Amino acid sequence: MFSPNLLHLWPLLPGLLLPATSGWLMLRLLEWRTPVLSQWERWTLGTVLGLTTTMYFTFLAHVWGGVGLTRWGFLGVQAGVIGVLGVVWWGVCHPEVPRSQSGPRRIDTLSWASLPYWIKIVFIVLGIWTVLKVFATGFTFSLLTPLYVDDAVDNWNLRGKVFFVDRTLTLILPGQEVETLSNSVSSYPPTVPLIKAYLAQILGSWDENLVNSIHVVWFLSVTVLLYLFLRRHVNWLWSCVGVYILTSLPLFLMHGTNPYADVYLSTHIFAAVTLLYLSTVQKERMEQLSFLRLAILPIALLPFMKNEGLLIYFPPLVLTLGILLCVTLRCNVLYPWIRGFLRFAPKAPHHDTQNIATKGGLITILLFIFIPFFILLPWLHFKWSHGLSFGNAKTLPTLTDLQWQPQALLAIFLNSFFLGNWLLLFFVFFALLIWQWRTALRTPLLVLTGFFLVVYFGQMSVFLFTGLSAEAVKQTGYARGIVHLIPIMVAMTTILLRKAFQDVVKKEYDFYT
Amino acid sequence: MRTVCIVCILLLWPTLAFAKQETVWDFTKGMHGQWQFSDCTNGEQTDHGLYVYAEQPCRFVRTIDLDHPVDTVTLTLHSPRRVRAVFLWHARKDPPSYMVNLPFVIPEHDGVLTIELNPSSFPEWDPQTDRIGFVLQHKGELLIEDIRLTHWNLFEKAREAFFSFWKFDKFRPYSINFLWGPVIGLNPVWRAEIFEGPPPPRGWYSGYVFYPLILIAGIASVITYQRTRRTHHAIGVFVLCLTCLWLLFDLRMGTELLSYVRTDWQQFILATPEQKRFRAFDDFLSVYEKAFPSLKDAETYGIAPTYGSPFASLATYITYPHTVLTPEAVLQHGPPTHSPMTWLVYNRNDVRIDEENHLIWIKEDGIHRLSKPGEVVEIFSDNSFLFKELPAGIPSP
Numbered sequence: 001m002f003s004p005n006l007l008h009l010w011p012l013l014p015g016l017l018l019p020a021t022s023g024w025l026m027l028r029l030l031e032w033r034t035p036v037l038s039q040w041e042r043w044t045l046g047t048v049l050g051l052t053t054t055m056y057f058t059f060l061a062h063v064w065g066g067v068g069l070t071r072w073g074f075l076g077v078q079a080g081v082i083g084v085l086g087v088v089w090w091g092v093c094h095p096e097v098p099r100s101q102s103g104p105r106r107i108d109t110l111s112w113a114s115l116p117y118w119i120k121i122v123f124i125v126l127g128i129w130t131v132l133k134v135f136a137t138g139f140t141f142s143l144l145t146p147l148y149v150d151d152a153v154d155n156w157n158l159r160g161k162v163f164f165v166d167r168t169l170t171l172i173l174p175g176q177e178v179e180t181l182s183n184s185v186s187s188y189p190p191t192v193p194l195i196k197a198y199l200a201q202i203l204g205s206w207d208e209n210l211v212n213s214i215h216v217v218w219f220l221s222v223t224v225l226l227y228l229f230l231r232r233h234v235n236w237l238w239s240c241v242g243v244y245i246l247t248s249l250p251l252f253l254m255h256g257t258n259p260y261a262d263v264y265l266s267t268h269i270f271a272a273v274t275l276l277y278l279s280t281v282q283k284e285r286m287e288q289l290s291f292l293r294l295a296i297l298p299i300a301l302l303p304f305m306k307n308e309g310l311l312i313y314f315p316p317l318v319l320t321l322g323i324l325l326c327v328t329l330r331c332n333v334l335y336p337w338i339r340g341f342l343r344f345a346p347k348a349p350h351h352d353t354q355n356i357a358t359k360g361g362l363i364t365i366l367l368f369i370f371i372p373f374f375i376l377l378p379w380l381h382f383k384w385s386h387g388l389s390f391g392n393a394k395t396l397p398t399l400t401d402l403q404w405q406p407q408a409l410l411a412i413f414l415n416s417f418f419l420g421n422w423l424l425l426f427f428v429f430f431a432l433l434i435w436q437w438r439t440a441l442r443t444p445l446l447v448l449t450g451f452f453l454v455v456y457f458g459q460m461s462v463f464l465f466t467g468l469s470a471e472a473v474k475q476t477g478y479a480r481g482i483v484h485l486i487p488i489m490v491a492m493t494t495i496l497l498r499k500a501f502q503d504v505v506k507k508e509y510d511f512y513t
Numbered sequence: 514m515r516t517v518c519i520v521c522i523l524l525l526w527p528t529l530a531f532a533k534q535e536t537v538w539d540f541t542k543g544m545h546g547q548w549q550f551s552d553c554t555n556g557e558q559t560d561h562g563l564y565v566y567a568e569q570p571c572r573f574v575r576t577i578d579l580d581h582p583v584d585t586v587t588l589t590l591h592s593p594r595r596v597r598a599v600f601l602w603h604a605r606k607d608p609p610s611y612m613v614n615l616p617f618v619i620p621e622h623d624g625v626l627t628i629e630l631n632p633s634s635f636p637e638w639d640p641q642t643d644r645i646g647f648v649l650q651h652k653g654e655l656l657i658e659d660i661r662l663t664h665w666n667l668f669e670k671a672r673e674a675f676f677s678f679w680k681f682d683k684f685r686p687y688s689i690n691f692l693w694g695p696v697i698g699l700n701p702v703w704r705a706e707i708f709e710g711p712p713p714p715r716g717w718y719s720g721y722v723f724y725p726l727i728l729i730a731g732i733a734s735v736i737t738y739q740r741t742r743r744t745h746h747a748i749g750v751f752v753l754c755l756t757c758l759w760l761l762f763d764l765r766m767g768t769e770l771l772s773y774v775r776t777d778w779q780q781f782i783l784a785t786p787e788q789k790r791f792r793a794f795d796d797f798l799s800v801y802e803k804a805f806p807s808l809k810d811a812e813t814y815g816i817a818p819t820y821g822s823p824f825a826s827l828a829t830y831i832t833y834p835h836t837v838l839t840p841e842a843v844l845q846h847g848p849p850t851h852s853p854m855t856w857l858v859y860n861r862n863d864v865r866i867d868e869e870n871h872l873i874w875i876k877e878d879g880i881h882r883l884s885k886p887g888e889v890v891e892i893f894s895d896n897s898f899l900f901k902e903l904p905a906g907i908p909s910p
Contacts, residue, residue: 001805001831002791002798126760133767140774144782147830148792149689153823158830165834174829174836248759250692250766258689418720420694420769423762427727428755475691504745 002146004209009143011202012213016047018078023050025085027294028093032363034290036282044224045294047217048267052301054081055194056375059304062169063382069167069194071201110235123240130247137257138216143209152212152259155185160196161206171386187388189304189379192261212259219256222267222487223247229274229491234498242494251421251479252486262483265306265313270487272298272317273451279324280444288328289360293367295321300372304379307390308484316454318372320447325368329361405469412463412472415479422482429489432496439499440492448492452485533669534581536662545660546575553649562590562658567649574601574612574646579662582640585702587661588628595621596653600630601646604639612644613637625658631702634715640664663700670699677704677716678765684773684792686823687712694719695765719765723758730754797824797859800893801831804857807890807899813838815853815883817874819860828857840864840874843883852884854902862896872900 023046027037037045058077061067067077112120147153162170171186172178196211203210226246230239247253256263272295279291299317302309383390416426433440433449440449459481463472471477538545540563548563550556553571557564565573586600600615607613615632632638649655665673677698682688696716698704707714730751738747780790781798789799797818801808808814808828813836818824829837843852856872858864863875864883872884887902 001802129763129767133770136774137770140777140782145777146791146798147827148684148686148794150686150823150826151689153826153830158826158833161830161833174833175826175842248763248767250694250770253770254689254692260689414718414720415691417724418718420692420719420762420766423766424723424727424755424759427724428759475687477690479691504748 004144005207006143006209008203008205008207008210009213011199011210012217015199015202016051016217018075018082019050019054020047021050022054022078022081022085023047025082025089026050026053026297029085029089030293030297030367031290032093032293032360034284034286034360036278036287036290037294038228040224041228044221044228045271048221048225048271049297049301051195052191052268052305053297054078055191055198056301056304057081058194058198059169059190060378063378069163069169069197069201071204073167074198074201110237115237119237123237126244127240130244133253134219134247134257137253138219141257142212142216142259146208147212147259149258149260155188156192156259156261157196157208157211159185159190159193160200160211163190163193163197164200164206171388182387182389186386187383187390188307189309191305192264215259215263216257218264218267219253222256222263222270225267225270225274226487226491229270229278230494232278233495238494238498241497242490245425245493246487246490249422249425249486249490252483255480255483260480261306262480265302265309266484266487268298268301268305268309269313269317269484270491271295272302272313273448273488274491276317276320276324277444277447279328280447285328286360289364292321292325292328293364296364296367296371300375303376308481310376311390312455312458312481313484314372314376316451316458320451321368324447325364329365401467402465405464405466405473408463408469408472411475412460412478415472415475416482421479422486425486425489425493428497429493432493432500436496436499436503439496445492445495448488452488452492456481456485532666534664534666536579536581536583537659538661539659541658546577548573548575549646559656562656565649565653565655565657567651567653569652570648570650571653572601572646572648574644576644577662578643579641581664583642583662584631584633584640584665584700585661585663586630586632586645587663587702588630589658589661590619590626590628591624591656591658592619592622592626593654595619596655597650598653599648599650600632601644601648602632602639602642603644604637605641605643606639612646614648616650619653619655629702629705631698631700631706631715633700634698634703634706665700673698673700673704677707678722679768680704680707681769681772682708682714683776686793688773692766692769694762694769695722697722719762723762726758727755730758794822794824796893797822797827800859800897801828801857803891803893804899807855807901808832808835808857811853811855812836813853815839815843815856817856817858817861817864817883824859840881840883844874844881854884854887856884856900858900859897860894866900870903 020043024042025046026049027042027046028035031037054077057080058067058069058074061077062069062073067073115123147157158173159170162173169190171184172181173184173186176184176186195214199210199214200206223243223246227239227243230242234242252263275291275295275298279288279295282288282291295317299314299321302314302317382388415421439445459478463469463478468477540558541561544558544563548556550565551572552567552569553565553573554568555564555566556571556573565571596619598617598619600617601612602615603609603612613635615630615635617628617630619626619628633640674697678695680696682693693708693712693714696707696714696718698707698716703716707716733754734747734751737750738744741747777792780788781792784790786799786802790796791798801824809832814832815838816825816828817840818828825837825839838846838853858872865873865875866889867873867880867882870886870888871882872887874881874883884900885902887900889898890901891899893899
């Protein structure tokens with residue numbers, strides 16, 4: 001009974017293809033008449049975001065429409081979403097976009113042949129080593145071994161199986177009582193368990209390895225997204241350096257190859273933050289707006305993924321999105337103040353009020369208001385109506401008792417710098433942040449830097465001053481928060497490293513000339 | 514550079530003379546030192562060693578004045594019963610009456626037993642301690658053949674540090690929250706006990722290895738700059754060193770993860786059903802698989818798993834929608850008339866069968882029946898078995 005059957009993995013392909021198509025269509029519609037993503041970006045992002053979005057629609061269809069969590073229930077929602085989006089796409093976007101306009105500008109000045117011999121050797125060796133590690137751990141931990149880690153047994157997989165067997169969104173799990181429901185794992189968004197139930201329904205039975213395989217897909221997705229993001233700024237070799245750094249981080253790899261939901265959340269956070277960042281580096285207003293519209297979707301989905309998504313990541317991202325929207329449209333009375341802070345923001349033109357009237361701007365503002373509330377409000381209503389709590393690990397009211405927790409600081413320091421979790425990333429990252437502070441704070445990279453600093457030190461203050469310190473002291477919670485931020489840290493590290501490299505080479509060049 | 518190397522070698526050369534040093538107190542050949550026994554029923558030197566017998570907590574100490582520091586203490590002894598003991602030492606900086614305690618357990622053993630203690634992993638340890646001793650915390654009996662006090666030289670410690678760097682942890686339940694990474698020990702006993710005892714492992718974490726090396730890389734780059742006056746050379750040296758350290762760390766952690774993979778393949782994926790072991794679950798999955806035919810048809814079944822284990826949750830997950838009850842749940846919900854008819858007991862010596870063939874739970878507050886009369890259907894090990902109630906009307910054997 002614990003022997004894997006790899007033939008049971010077949011639902012993964014159709015199970016992903018349907019939401020990926022929905023995701024592709026959603027992204028394409030959000031781009032509207034200004035396509036800014038490459039096909040690779042659209043399909044990868046589409047797979048990740050489409051899966052989450054269609055699970056949200058399944059949740060709505062189940063709760064409001066009484067659609068059962070059966071095979072045909074799941075597939076019906078998938079087909080319905082594809083159908084509606086497909087019709088809209090065909091009518092609105094399809095005929096107008098010449099293929100040549102689509103996609104980003106690539107930096108392709110480096111060819112394999114021009115590389116020194118030793119770089120080729122290092123590249124090949126590290127490539128083989130990385131593929132070996134990811135393949136061996138992903139294959140073994142996800143596809144060949146039974147469930148092992150606690151939260152997967154008690155939460156993600158258990159709930160998924162309960163949904164699969166009961167064919168409904170059961171809240172009272174086995175061994176639980178109604179009285180303890182509010183603080184139980186049922187207060188977590190049901191997305192990951194729904195995805196597992198969806199795959200199992202396609203197969204027709206619960207298969208451990210099938211439902212765990214989706215976690216490797218998320219890990220690979222964030223790796224691909226990182227590469228594609230870096231390719232917009234640096235050549236393919238530096239992009240590979242970024243990918244190598246990400247996949248070499250042991251704890252991130254552990255999370256990526258085990259059925260935990262933190263890499264899943266980190267993928268969405270990374271998508272949201274990088275799309276916001278990309279909006280700031282575009283020269284054309286319509287491209288900026290296109291990226292902002294794209295960023296709305298992953299931001300809006302955050303509350304429906306994990307409780308941290310709602311409490312920690314959603315507020316700063318919505319705020320950033322609002323500020324960038326304001327900067328892009330240059331319509332707010334606060335704009336001069338914002339511009340004073342954000343050095344990279346362009347000067348406002350004389351006829352500001354005309355800009356907001358543009359169709360793209362209006363659509364973006366409407367989507368900014370509509371999409372997050374469309375996802376947030378039903379989910380919050382569901383939680384309130386069922387008495388589910390809002391905290392993560394502890395309910396929110398228990399976090400208001402503020403007190404200095406001295407042990408937490410040492411535990412955080414050890415976890416970040418002294419153990420085997422992150423290799424030397426924290427040292428390199430903070431060193432680069434200090435060395436290249438101008439780039440980090442006075443260029444569009446501020447979007448990434450600011451988000452990271454706000455969230456990281458926000459999390460630290462929660463651990464240092466509230467009862468959640470136990471999560472840091474026992475090393476059960478702090479690292480998961482870091483897993484959420486790791487792709488952003490790696491992207492920043494790679495960009496800053498390359499900038500530092502350029503600076504040194506340029507200085508040397510100036511010295512000789 | 515050559516001069517620097519030669520000077521370094523010449524400076525380090527004399528340390529080679531300090532090979533591993535060991536003082537052996539062989540009690541089979543006579544008494545060593547003046548041992549002071551307190552509250553011991555008996556404490557004397559015999560032909561077979563130092564015999565200590567205690568009916569109550571007992572302590573025996575002696576002063577020492579060795580010509581070498583001490584890193585580890587090794588006891589060769591006979592122990593007819595399990596004893597909780599304490600190793601004591603006096604650090605010279607402490608007041609004379611104060612001694613540091615290091616608890617350890619001497620297991621029950623038929624033959625000669627070797628206990629290796631590594632006090633040097635504790636910051637309180639004084640390698641030049643002037644007084645050591647032992648405490649037996651309850652009734653106990655020991656026959657100590659010899660005590661070895663060992664010191665390793667710099668090169669031996671460096672070798673052990675290198676090997677301990679490459680010693681891997683196992684895939685534990687906590688591995689999803691953090692990975693210790695390399696932990697450095699400075700002697701063979703220390704290296705052997707890294708990751709084996711309760712966490713956290715004692716030793717120097719990776720930061721103590723890498724940050725000094727980064728500092729050295731920084732100094733090397735400054736020296737490079739002073740010599741060449743070229744910034745990119747200096748930074749290049751630093752970045753190169755940092756990259757090498759990253760690659761080394763990646764190699765270390767990557768091989769640890771691959772060692773998890775190898776263990777899974779060896780002990781679980783490719784192992785025969787009888788030999789299957791799965792990480793910290795040990796043989797639970799094998800036992801559960803064997804018991805599964807009896808459990809799968811029961812709408813409700815009981816499981817009494819190892820304390821603190823997730824096995825009840827795991828069983829609940831595997832056989833959902835069947836109801837799985839633990840002894841705690843059965844007692845909480847009322848009399849055993851509502852208890853499951855089938856029970857899987859795994860590694861629990863407090864859940865047994867009484868004389869009337871009831872499954873009972875022996876607790877501190879008394880003995881609680883968990884079932885009606887039944888029989889053990891299958892025995893998996895000393896404390897693991899499958900129990901089934903007898904259908905009504907069938908007399909118990």
